[in-house]
Each structure stands twice: as C-alpha cells, then as structure tokens.
Amino acid sequence: MTTSSYGDRPWLALYREGQPTDIDPEFDNLLAMVDDAVRRAPHQDAIRYFDGRMSLAELDAAADALAAALQQRGFAAGDRLALFSQNHPAFVIGMLAAWKAGGVAVSVNPMYKQRELRHLLQDSGARVLLCLDEVHEVAADVLAGAGHEVEIVISSAGRDFQTRDDPRVLPDRDPAALPGAVGLTDLLARHAGQRPAPVRAAHPDDPAFLVYTSGTTGEPKGACLSHANLVFNARSYREWMELSPPDAILAIAPLFHITGLVGHGVLSLLVPAPLVLGHRFNAEVMVDLIREHRPVFTVGAITAFTAMVGGPGVGPDDFASLTKVYSGGAPIPPSVADKVESVLGAYVHNAYGLTETSSITHLVPPQRRAPVDPESGALSIGVPIASVRARIVDGAGDEVPLGEVGELAIAGPQVAEGYWGRPDATAASFPGGELRTGDVGFMDSDGWFYLVDRLKDVIIASGYKVWPREVEDVLYSHPAVREAAVVGVPDEYRGETVHAFVSLQPDAVVTEAALVAHCRERMAAYKYPRAIAFVDELPKTASGKILRRELRGGRA
Structure with missing residues (x-):
C-alpha cells in the first residue's frame, strides 16, 4: 500500500478504482523490456521523426548493429556512451546500443558549451561520444584537448532518418567537420545484420543511465539511475495513464532531460507505443506534429503548453487527440493552468519528480483536478504514486505535523542510489537512502502535497x-x-x-x-x-x- 510514515493516508481514496497502490517489477532490466516489446509488436512504429518511420524491429536491428560496432572497437561492459543529441532517433539507437553492449548511457544537453561538455565527459569517463552534426564545433574543441577518456566519436546528421526537412528546427547551414568521427548511418550500414557478443544480463541495480542534475550549488552531478529505477517509473507512467500500444506519445520534453527520457523514451518502449519526435521544441512544429500524428499522451513544462496554445489559429480541435496531458519540471500557477485549458481543451494535470527520482513521484489522479491551497495559493503537485514513501521533514530530518511547511523527503523504488563518483554528495542528499529534495512544501489533511518553493530560493x-x-x-x-x-x-x-x-x-x-x-x-x-x-x-x-x-x- 502507498504509505508514508504518517501512516495510512486519505490519498488512497483519491486513486481511481483499480489503480494499483504498489507495483511489482515487470522486468529485471531494460533490455528484457525492449525484447518483450519487439517480440509482441515488431512491425509497429517505434519512432516517428517528421515523415520518417522506424519500426520496433528496425530500431532493435539498428541498436544491435551499433552495439556490435562498439564492441569491435573495444567498448566493454560498464563503459559509458555519451549522447550529445536533440530529440532525434540517434539518441534512442545509442541508448539501446549502450545497454546491449553492457554499458551505461549518459545524456548530454545539446545546448552545452565547451566548459560544460568537458566537465561532463571528464566526470562520467565516457569512452564514446555520439553527437549530432549541429554540435560539431563544441565537440571538436573539447575532443582536441586532454582530460577526457573519449576514444570513439560517432556523428549523426539532424536530417538522418527522415524524408522531410523542417527549417524551423533544423540548421540550414553545413556543419563543421568533426575530426576522427565516423558517421552513424555509415556505421549502421557497415554492421547491418550483426548482433553484439553476449554480455552478462544486467542486474536490476546496475547503472543504466547517468543523468546530470543542474549545478545550482557547484558543478553538475550525475544521478546514477539503475535498470530497476527506469523500468519501475516507466511502468508507473503506463499504469497511471492507462496507455496502450495505439496511444502515440508526443515528446515535448527533451530526451536528455529526465522527464523526456522516462516519460517519453523508456515509456514508449515499455507500452510499446509510437514515439513522436520533433528534434527540439518549437511551438509551431509541435502543433503540426499533433495535427499529423494525433498523439494521446504527453508530459512537459507548462511553459511549453503556454507557447503552443498561444500560436495564431490554434484551437481545441488541434489538440483533441491529447486526452492525457501532464505538466512537470516547473510548478503550474493556477491562473496559467486555467488559461491553457481554455485553448487546449484538456485539463493539464500536475506532475512532480526529480532527476534523482527517475522522474515522477507525485501525480494528480486522472479523474481529479488539483486543489488550490487557500492560504498560499499553490496548486497541489498531487499524491504519491505507487510504492512511494513521502514525508515532510524539518532540518533535523524529523517529520513535521500535517499542514506545516518543511522539506519534502522521498524514498521508493525509483530513487537513485546516489551520484556518480560523489560519495560525500550522496551521503548528504540521500541519508539512509531517502532523498532530501530541497523542495519546501506541506501535506494537507486529505493527503494532497503542495510545494511552496526551493530552499535556496x-x-x-x-x-x-x-x-x-x-x-x-x-x-x-x-x-x-x-x-x-x-x-x-x-x-x-x-x-x-x-x-x-x-x-x-x-x-x-x-x-x-x-x-x-x-x-x-x-x-x-x-x-x-x-x-x-x-x-x-x-x-x-x-x-x-x-x-x-x-x-x-x-x-x-
């Protein structure tokens, strides 16, 4: 049963009938999850990238080819593969290839400049860098210097895997050269039909992804997310949203961010459901993708929805297919939620989670509207999802009474074990395996959680x-x-x-x-x-x- 140390809480009554309050692992690791999807629906679209299509079988074969190519070039179990990419098929192929070769994927924000990329490559010890051509200049400067362990560089063009260009999101200039890089499409063609050499099946607690969390207090740290963390929260999304294979998922959030990684990428492979990619967020492009592909579910920052509904000639009919809409990444002011709903035609449910919790820990139930706290005016972030243990604590880590403000602390199957190579930071942020979020809030007597702000702000x-x-x-x-x-x-x-x-x-x-x-x-x-x-x-x-x-x- 979903509990906190407050005991049995009224929030259980907020779950819809049949919603599980505990979720058992469905798969031991992410590759078992992907294999199951390919077996069940090999010809279903895995990715829709503008006019390009890639089936689950084609995606699996591409990942096999890349994994085989990496192994032949010395990539070994436990090695890290960094993905310097927008919302592009190369990100998904590289992610799966890293797992198939027994390695760990590392997400890299494609807006990073040289200093930021250099830190991430050094900190993660990545041996492979897969990047899009539009970031060649940044990558070339970093790779020309010392201090990193990158030995294999793979480049993919933004226009790969599609039949139609869109100048609104794709650069219209020729990319700079990237010395020593091999092209992804050439590599896949060269190793087509090959499979990677068998590796030890991943243990549920083995690291699957390093996702770097913002460096608001010092340098960014890599949250070490395990196979079990990601499988669990992908299943949490699926169960909560009641998603099925025909329900296309629109990738509004970037895949390198925890919301997009789990709530779009991993989720689409679990269901399995088509993943609609648009390279990077552009409000007009997203609206066009919705009109063309009629997705059912998405989750993204409220600023993205505000931008989409504010476009010329946009109305509820454009968004009619989006019946399951959630917002995460930033709190929603109640007045903004109302404005967005008036055009979107659907209520935007609140979601809450962090990089360290593999995305979601709290959601507003599908048949509910988030209440507004009459005193602070805050819109509730929802109730804890299955198996989450959430509490509000004071500076000493002791629970505060219901209704009092304190720091939100979270434990559960989706919480990371800690930060990559940072034992001191791990001990400070995860005392006893419980994450101290740094978010200030409270829980009301009905079990709804509210955030007031960040401690540091x-x-x-x-x-x-x-x-x-x-x-x-x-x-x-x-x-x-x-x-x-x-x-x-x-x-x-x-x-x-x-x-x-x-x-x-x-x-x-x-x-x-x-x-x-x-x-x-x-x-x-x-x-x-x-x-x-x-x-x-x-x-x-x-x-x-x-x-x-x-x-x-x-x-x-």
Whole structure:
C-alpha cells in the first residue's frame, strides 16, 4: 500500500478504482523490456521523426548493429556512451546500443558549451561520444584537448532518418567537420545484420543511465539511475495513464532531460507505443506534429503548453487527440493552468519528480483536478504514486505535523542510489537512502502535497520569509502577464528585497506601477515586488524551467 510514515493516508481514496497502490517489477532490466516489446509488436512504429518511420524491429536491428560496432572497437561492459543529441532517433539507437553492449548511457544537453561538455565527459569517463552534426564545433574543441577518456566519436546528421526537412528546427547551414568521427548511418550500414557478443544480463541495480542534475550549488552531478529505477517509473507512467500500444506519445520534453527520457523514451518502449519526435521544441512544429500524428499522451513544462496554445489559429480541435496531458519540471500557477485549458481543451494535470527520482513521484489522479491551497495559493503537485514513501521533514530530518511547511523527503523504488563518483554528495542528499529534495512544501489533511518553493530560493526581507512562487502566482493572475520570475536582491535596509522579471502577453500593455499595485493589493507588505523589469523572454532550461539564478546576476 502507498504509505508514508504518517501512516495510512486519505490519498488512497483519491486513486481511481483499480489503480494499483504498489507495483511489482515487470522486468529485471531494460533490455528484457525492449525484447518483450519487439517480440509482441515488431512491425509497429517505434519512432516517428517528421515523415520518417522506424519500426520496433528496425530500431532493435539498428541498436544491435551499433552495439556490435562498439564492441569491435573495444567498448566493454560498464563503459559509458555519451549522447550529445536533440530529440532525434540517434539518441534512442545509442541508448539501446549502450545497454546491449553492457554499458551505461549518459545524456548530454545539446545546448552545452565547451566548459560544460568537458566537465561532463571528464566526470562520467565516457569512452564514446555520439553527437549530432549541429554540435560539431563544441565537440571538436573539447575532443582536441586532454582530460577526457573519449576514444570513439560517432556523428549523426539532424536530417538522418527522415524524408522531410523542417527549417524551423533544423540548421540550414553545413556543419563543421568533426575530426576522427565516423558517421552513424555509415556505421549502421557497415554492421547491418550483426548482433553484439553476449554480455552478462544486467542486474536490476546496475547503472543504466547517468543523468546530470543542474549545478545550482557547484558543478553538475550525475544521478546514477539503475535498470530497476527506469523500468519501475516507466511502468508507473503506463499504469497511471492507462496507455496502450495505439496511444502515440508526443515528446515535448527533451530526451536528455529526465522527464523526456522516462516519460517519453523508456515509456514508449515499455507500452510499446509510437514515439513522436520533433528534434527540439518549437511551438509551431509541435502543433503540426499533433495535427499529423494525433498523439494521446504527453508530459512537459507548462511553459511549453503556454507557447503552443498561444500560436495564431490554434484551437481545441488541434489538440483533441491529447486526452492525457501532464505538466512537470516547473510548478503550474493556477491562473496559467486555467488559461491553457481554455485553448487546449484538456485539463493539464500536475506532475512532480526529480532527476534523482527517475522522474515522477507525485501525480494528480486522472479523474481529479488539483486543489488550490487557500492560504498560499499553490496548486497541489498531487499524491504519491505507487510504492512511494513521502514525508515532510524539518532540518533535523524529523517529520513535521500535517499542514506545516518543511522539506519534502522521498524514498521508493525509483530513487537513485546516489551520484556518480560523489560519495560525500550522496551521503548528504540521500541519508539512509531517502532523498532530501530541497523542495519546501506541506501535506494537507486529505493527503494532497503542495510545494511552496526551493530552499535556496527563499528571500529574507526584513526578517520575513518570502517564497518567490507565491509572488509569481499573484503576477500570473494579471491578464497582461505571460511569464514571471521573482528573485531576491541585496538591500541595505531590508537585507533583501523582492525583484520581479515579467514578459507580457502579445500586444499587452501595462506599467510597472500597475503591476506593483496589483501585487500590493493581494499580499502582505513585505512580499510584494519593489521593482519589476520587463523582458522579452525569461531564461529557461531546455526542459522549460525558468532559471532564477541567471536573473539574479542580470537584474535590470
């Protein structure tokens, strides 16, 4: 039964009838999961990339060929293969090939520059780098230097595996050369029909993926996610959403991010269901893909949905197939959720998870709407999914009473064992195997969980705590506001003061004084922003999460 140390909780009544409260592992490892999918539906689409199609059997054969090629070049069990790629078939092929050769996949954000890529390659000890041609320049600079273990470099063109180019997301310039690289399509052709040499079957606790979590406090760390972690949470998605093979999955989130990796990539192989890829997020491209492929399920940051529904000529009919829609990666202000639903035609359910938890730990049940906490105005992140143990703790790790604010701590089958090569960081973040999330929130008497903010983002103004989320939610309630982010800035008198950054809806006009007054009327005097800067776009991660830390250093 889904429990926390609070005991049996009312949230069990929020599950739909028949929803399991515990999930037993269905497969011992990810390759057993993939083999089962290929056996059941070899001719079903595994990937749809623009006009390109790849069946499960074709995907499996391509991964076999690449795995065989890697082994012949010295790749051994336990070695790491880094994937420097957008949402492209090469990412999925490389991921499967790493597992088939007994190795570990490593995701790399394709927006990384030289310093960031160099750190990741050094930290992971990757022996193989598979990258798209559009990042050749960055990769070439890093590979020309010392300090990394990369021995095999594979390049794939963004236009591979498709029959139609889309200049909205694909570069229209010739890529720079990447010395020493072998082309992926050439490699697959050369080794077509080959299978990798047998390796020891992966143990459930063996690492399958290193996913680097943001370096908000120091350098990024690689969360070491096991076969069991990823299989469990893919199955959690499938059971919760009640997905079946005809239900195409739209990859809004990037595959290199934990939401896209598990909630799109691994999930599609488990169901199995077609995975619709569009290279990288572009609102117009995504809407076109929905119109063409009629996907049923997706999960992504609320900023992505806001961008899609804000396009010209877009209406509920365009999104009619998307009946199962979830948002993760960033909290949803209630007013934004309402605006998106009015165009999307479907309610966007909240989801919560982290890189260290292999994506989801909390979801809003399919037949429910997330409640809004009357005091903080926060929209609930949902209830714990099957087998999750969630609690709210104080600084000493002791549980706080229901309704009181503290840090969210999580344990369960999807929680990583720790960070790659970082025993001290692992001990600090995973005491007793329980993840301390750094997220501040509370649980109400009905079992709903709410987040207030990040511990590191709290603003101390004149001795009072101000949670940026609360101020942002008030700003979002103004009809002119498209996006908002709030940070604390130094203040000689108050210690810190509240500073907001806002982008406006198209053609909207509002003054700084009007927005300040809007907030002052709706919150305590120490909370409302003393200054508001208007910007065209707020800085975001690739998954759509607004980067407050970048705003702190560049305030107007």
